[in-house]
Amino acid sequence: MPRPPKAREALLAAYRDLLVSEGERAATMDAVAARAGVSKGGLLYHFKSKDALAEALLAALRDAAELDRERMAADPEGPARYFVRTSVNSGTDMDALFVAAVRLAQTGHAGALAVLEEIDAAWLELIRREVPNPAIATAVMLMGEGLYHYSSLAGSWPEKTFGTSVGELLAVVDRLSGRTGKGPGTA
Template structure:
């Protein structure tokens, strides 16, 4: 597949970054073009509408999520530990695309909501292959989702706020999934 033009990449990054930093209402076509340093005509050459920008953003998120699921499925520690261990927002492109998609979903963008639901279902399916108890698999999923949520906020989560490290959460994953003997009497 040929590499997309730099202007297209810059426009998509500008749209993503505006969604993350200022929200869906601020991510106008004019604001995207200005932030990318591209003329409005250049923007319209690559993206005919704001919906086209959103669809390109969601396609990039789907691609990043597919690569993440491949890594998750192949992780030697298993999908459950991988999911929780990597559920800290570390500022990757996938993190930025994910947060941008959440902003779109919050604004009522149905395709964004569908992509987010699709991603969650695929991650949960991988966890369920390893952790057959549906309630435990869901608890692991929600642990990772909560970790991601709090790490996406400004502040000092997890250690300073809750007094819990990711390593300690992984030990809980092991206990819940039966990978480690329960240490409680």
């Protein structure tokens, strides 16, 4: 598959960044074109509408989430530990795509809501393969989601706020999922 043109990438990045920093209402077609340094005609060549921009953003998030699930499934420590360990917003492209999709979902955007639910369900399915108890698997999922939420906010992240490190939370994951002993997958 050929690489998308640089203007298309710049426009999509501008849309993503506007959603993250200013919200859906500020991510107008004019604002996206201006931020990307592309003419309005150039924007319309690549994206006929704001809906087309949103669809492209959600497709990019799906692709990034698929790669993340592949890493999660292959992680030697297991999906549960991987999920919690990587559930700190570290400013990656996937983080920006995820936050942008959340901003769309907050406006009731049905496509964004569906993609976010799809991604969460796929992550939870991987955790459930390792942790068959549904309540424990859900607790692990919610632990990671909480970490992500707090680390996405401005200010101090959970370690400073709650006095608990990610390593300590991984030890809780191990206890909840019944892991014992030392070696890969134990704290």
